[in-house]
Amino acid sequence: xxxxxxxxxxxxxxxxxxxxxxxxxxxxxxxxxxxxxxxxxxxxxxxxxxxxxxxxxxxxxxxxxxxxxxxxxxxxxxxxxxxxxxxxxxxxxxxxxxxxxxxxxxxxxxxxxxxxxxxxxxxxxxxxxxxxxxxxxxxxxxxxxxxxxxxxxxxxxxxxxxxxxxxxxxxxxxxxxxxxxxxxxxxxxxxxxxxxxxxxxxxxxxxxxxxxxxxxxxxxxxxxxxxxxxxxxxxxxxxxxxxxxxxxxxxxxxxxxxxxxxxxxxxxxxxxxxxxxxxxxxxxxxxxxxxxxxxxxxxxxxxxxxxxxxxxxxxxxxxxxxxxxxxxxxxxxxxxxx
Amino acid sequence: xxxxxxxxxxxxxxxxxxxxxxxxxxxxxxxxxxxxxxxxxxxxxxxxxxxxxxxxxxxxxxxxxxxxxxxxxxxxxxxxxxxxxxxxxxxxxxxxxxxxxxxxxxxxxxxxxxxxxxxxxxxxxxxxxxxxxxxxxxxxxxxxxxxxxxxxxxxxxxxxxxxxxxxxxxxxxxxxxxxxxxxxxxxxxxxxxxxxxxxxxxxxxxxxxxxxxxxxxxxxxxxxxxxxxxxxxxxxxxxxxxxxxxxxxxxxxxxxxxxxxxxxxxxxxxxxxxxxxxxxxxxxxxxx
Amino acid sequence: xxxxxxxxxxxxxxxxxxxxxxxxxxxxxxxxxxxxxxxxxxxxxxxxxxxxxxxxxxxxxxxxxxxxxxxxxxxxxxxxxxxxxxxxxxxxxxxxxxxxxxxxxxxxxxxxxxxxxxxxxxxxxxxxxxxxxxxxxxxxxxxxxxxxxxxxxxxxxxxxxxxxxxxxxxxxxxxxxxxxxxxxxxxxxxxxxxxxxxxxxxxxxxxxxxxxxxxxxxxxxxxxxxxxxxxxxxxxxxxxxxxxxxxxxxxxxxxxxxxxxxxxxxxxxxxxxxxxxxxxxxxxxxxxxxxxxxxxxxxxxxxxxxxxxxxxxxxxx
Numbered sequence: 041x042x043x044x045x046x047x048x049x050x051x052x053x054x055x056x057x058x059x060x061x062x063x064x065x066x067x068x069x070x071x072x073x074x075x076x077x078x079x080x081x082x083x084x085x086x087x088x089x090x091x092x093x094x095x096x097x098x099x100x101x102x103x104x105x106x107x108x109x110x111x112x113x114x115x116x117x118x119x120x121x122x123x124x125x126x127x128x129x130x131x132x133x134x135x136x137x138x139x140x141x142x143x144x145x146x147x148x149x150x151x152x153x154x155x156x157x158x159x160x161x162x163x164x165x166x167x168x169x170x171x172x173x174x175x176x177x178x179x180x181x182x183x184x185x186x187x188x189x190x191x192x193x194x195x196x197x198x199x200x201x202x203x204x205x206x207x208x209x210x211x212x213x214x215x216x217x218x219x220x221x222x223x224x225x226x227x228x229x230x231x232x233x234x235x236x237x238x239x240x241x242x243x244x245x246x247x248x249x250x251x252x253x254x255x256x257x258x259x260x261x262x263x264x265x266x267x268x269x270x271x272x273x274x275x276x277x278x279x280x281x282x283x284x285x286x287x288x289x290x291x292x293x294x295x296x297x298x299x300x301x302x303x304x305x306x307x308x309x310x311x312x313x314x315x316x317x318x319x320x321x322x323x324x325x326x327x328x329x330x331x332x333x334x335x336x337x338x339x340x341x342x343x344x345x346x347x348x349x350x351x352x353x354x355x356x357x358x359x360x361x362x363x364x365x366x367x368x369x370x371x372x373x374x375x376x377x378x
Numbered sequence: 379x380x381x382x383x384x385x386x387x388x389x390x391x392x393x394x395x396x397x398x399x400x401x402x403x404x405x406x407x408x409x410x411x412x413x414x415x416x417x418x419x420x421x422x423x424x425x426x427x428x429x430x431x432x433x434x435x436x437x438x439x440x441x442x443x444x445x446x447x448x449x450x451x452x453x454x455x456x457x458x459x460x461x462x463x464x465x466x467x468x469x470x471x472x473x474x475x476x477x478x479x480x481x482x483x484x485x486x487x488x489x490x491x492x493x494x495x496x497x498x499x500x501x502x503x504x505x506x507x508x509x510x511x512x513x514x515x516x517x518x519x520x521x522x523x524x525x526x527x528x529x530x531x532x533x534x535x536x537x538x539x540x541x542x543x544x545x546x547x548x549x550x551x552x553x554x555x556x557x558x559x560x561x562x563x564x565x566x567x568x569x570x571x572x573x574x575x576x577x578x579x580x581x582x583x584x585x586x587x588x589x590x591x592x593x594x595x596x597x598x599x600x601x602x603x604x605x606x607x608x609x610x611x612x613x614x615x616x617x618x619x620x621x622x623x624x625x626x627x628x629x630x631x632x633x634x635x636x637x638x639x640x641x642x643x644x645x646x647x648x649x650x651x652x653x654x655x656x657x658x659x660x661x662x663x664x665x666x
Numbered sequence: 667x668x669x670x671x672x673x674x675x676x677x678x679x680x681x682x683x684x685x686x687x688x689x690x691x692x693x694x695x696x697x698x699x700x701x702x703x704x705x706x707x708x709x710x711x712x713x714x715x716x717x718x719x720x721x722x723x724x725x726x727x728x729x730x731x732x733x734x735x736x737x738x739x740x741x742x743x744x745x746x747x748x749x750x751x752x753x754x755x756x757x758x759x760x761x762x763x764x765x766x767x768x769x770x771x772x773x774x775x776x777x778x779x780x781x782x783x784x785x786x787x788x789x790x791x792x793x794x795x796x797x798x799x800x801x802x803x804x805x806x807x808x809x810x811x812x813x814x815x816x817x818x819x820x821x822x823x824x825x826x827x828x829x830x831x832x833x834x835x836x837x838x839x840x841x842x843x844x845x846x847x848x849x850x851x852x853x854x855x856x857x858x859x860x861x862x863x864x865x866x867x868x869x870x871x872x873x874x875x876x877x878x879x880x881x882x883x884x885x886x887x888x889x890x891x892x893x894x895x896x897x898x899x900x901x902x903x904x905x906x907x908x909x910x911x912x913x914x915x916x917x918x919x920x921x922x923x924x925x926x927x928x929x930x931x932x933x934x935x936x937x938x939x940x941x942x943x944x945x946x947x948x949x950x951x952x953x954x955x956x957x958x959x960x961x962x963x964x965x966x967x968x969x970x971x972x973x974x975x976x977x978x979x980x981x982x983x
Contacts, residue, residue: 185642
């Protein structure tokens with residue numbers, strides 16, 4: 041167990057340089073350009089006084105080194121800057137306001153993708169080499185190659201416009217939220233917690249199309265993963281030995297799944313970055329008020345500090361999730377040590 | 379009896395190779411088909427993709443096989459010329475990415491040491507970050523243009539090539555015959571070019587095809603969000619962006635075709651990658 | 667009394683490289699209650715032969731022709747469902763690597779119970795548990811270990827568990843594929859003793875597949891020598907070891923080091939043949955010190971020399 045502890049400590053410590061590098065990268069990308077970032081984002085069309093004011097507020101007139109350290113220390117203190125547009129609201133606060141929507145979407149989308157991925161991947165793996173396998177592999181390629189906004193729009197057309205059975209955008213019917221305050225920000229949960237089942241149901245209705253869209257496209261990658269893992273486990277000796285004892289295919293499959301399941305789950309966790317990318321596109325398509333829509337809106341308004349703060353937040357978020365997943369994986373697989 | 383057996387032997391073997399080749403061939407047909415169509419665009423459609431035809435928001439008809447959008451552009455024309463845009467951006471970006479990532483990976487993997495450690499951490503950090511958001515950040519700051527889109531996408535994929543090449547270089551480096559060559563006094567350059575690089579080639583090809591598929595989706599994402607080529611340049615993602623608000627009113631042809639094309643082109647490249655991967659890496663057989 | 671009779675068995679592997687003729691027309695029979703050592707180098711086809719009996723071959727392997735008659739039934743003609751009833755109950759197998767041959771996520775007791783219940787549906791779980799405990803004790807593992815996972819046991823103990831799994835339903839034939847190769851020498855000995863004593867108690871036939879001629883000679887009643895997909899010699903162990911007929915067998919014996927007798931170890935020159943394109947005529951001829959002209963032209967038939975089967979032009983006309 042000592043080596044497990046070492047792994048956790050070392051891996052956590054490793055996160056620090058990774059985060060520093062990401063933060064520096066963000067800093068560099070947003071600054072080391074010809075001219076200054078505000079001008080390049082707005083273009084020369086805005087009046088110079090406006091640009092100057094923004095630059096002043098964003099602290100871009102200070103020497104680069106000072107900017108860098110202000111930036112780093114600010115983040116360690118939890119200060120992600122203040123919005124240039126929205127009355128100096130702390131960026132972190134704004135991020136936290138929009139985060140739950142993205143989390144809720146991500147959770148449901150992830151769930152859909154796991155279900156599809158596990159089922160198709162297992163079938164493809166077990167029937168490896170047959171026509172079923174090939175068609176499922178083609179499915180996974182098609183799913184992966186699907187452009188999320190396109191799929192989302194097709195669903196909107198079919199279910200929202202033609203069949204009129206599902207809402208096409210937003211998280212919830214606004215009329216339901218008069219005199220209602222969410223607790224966690226996850227409406228499905230909040231509805232249950234505040235004894236407003238109607239809110240939960242409505243939130244679920246709004247979640248169906250976006251999560252299925254996100255889930256289908258993500259499942260493409262997962263089918264591959266699951267299939268590869270199942271094939272790997274099927275090739276292991278104990279499967280052959282079990283067959284030699286006369287165990288039925290179903291029994292053997294159960295053993296295989298148990299063995300394949302854990303690496304599959306943790307590998308899925310490592311795909312978190314892909315999940316976020318998909319979430320951003322899904323949000324824009326379905327007018328989902330989450331982090332993705334938030335970021336894009338601020339980019340449109342050239343709210344420089346908010347943009348910087350949001351990207352920094354993404355970087356931190358991803359790094360921490362990766363750290364947690366790596367540790368979980370090490371907990372389960374005794375071969376992963378330093 | 380013997381002849382039947384022999385023939386059956388040969389057929390059974392063919393089965394394996396043919397399956398892999400089918401994927402590869404299918405992908406190749408799709409990709410080459412789209413490239414040819416885009417080259418033949420002027421012949422295939424009389425309309426320009428950026429000039430209004432006077433018929434706006436028309437559904438697909440004989441005159442306009444894929445309908446027209448709100449500005450009267452013929453969608454079929456925009457699809458064909460859009461292919462040019464997408465292919466240009468994506469291939470240029472991928473080549474740029476490779477030309478930076480592969481040499482860096484080779485050096486890092488082969489020489490190791492501090493340089494390797496430093497580069498690895500940087501590349502791993504970038505790799506872990508969501509690709510679209512990174513590209514978005516770069517493109518947003520640089521401004522929306524063809525070149526900037528190429529740069530943004532190229533930067534996002536450098537770590538992919540770096541990691542792959544570095545990994546391969548590491549494992550090839552320790553192969554016995556490479557060590558033998560080194561003991562015989564072969565120069566590093568010679569070793570890299572004669573042993574390491576040729577062994578990388580198959581894997582690079584596979585990653586290259588899969589990567590282009592991914593880049594197509596990233597480019598589409600970028601232009602959908604408004605950060606790739608500026609309008610009215612024909613681009614599938616841009617068409618989706620423009621058509622988004624009209625979809626809910628039922629103008630399905632504005633987005634159906636561009637989205638389908640994105641999927642088709644990405645699938646084509648992905649199939650090539652999968653097919654190549656099968657041919658080059660025979661899988662372990664399982665007990666049924 | 668014959669328990670198992672294999673006639674003209676051909677098992678080929680269909681790979682990208684070509685068709686590997688792993689078992690190419692082998693006929694052999696096993697009597698009740700005896701231990702037969704199937705000896706050969708890797709690539710000789712011995713493992714394939716063993717796997718073919720119980721029909722657990724990888725899917726690129728196909729039985730091309732031949733028959734495997736077990737108690738009067740041709741196993742190759744059975745459906746998968748019927749075969750499953752035989753596996754583990756009438757014929758069982760012990761594999762080489764006990765670490766990878768056991769499900770790492772299942773307690774060993776449960777693996778035993780599962781096997782019992784799969785074949786004896788009318789038993790209760792409790793009854794199956796009792797049987798499992800007793801079988802574990804028979805192989806020398808205390809029943810407290812029922813709740814252990816495979817990685818909590820030593821290599822020798824794991825192999826005992828494999829043997830327990832193979833004997834728990836009192837089969838008539840046990841195929842042991844290199845059962846001791848993955849173990850150290852002292853444990854090897856104990857396992858072989860266990861196998862031998864089980865054979866005596868249960869009156870079970872054991873097909874011991876091994877590359878170790880000395881091991882086979884020590885414990886088995888008969889020895890069958892395989893090379894490149896063919897059977898080359900088959901007879902009583904004592905006779906084969908004291909007076910080997912086939913040059914290959916002689917070569918194998920010469921290459922065994924002996925702790926007590928100083929002797930020159932001679933290896934067999936050359937290397938095993940490519941099974942996609944085996945040598946013409948007798949497959950051993952490129953490496954045979956007693957090679958004659960006819961050996962490279964025609965394959966020798968199997969002849970019976972004083973109760974021993976040999977495939978060699980030295981003894982055939």
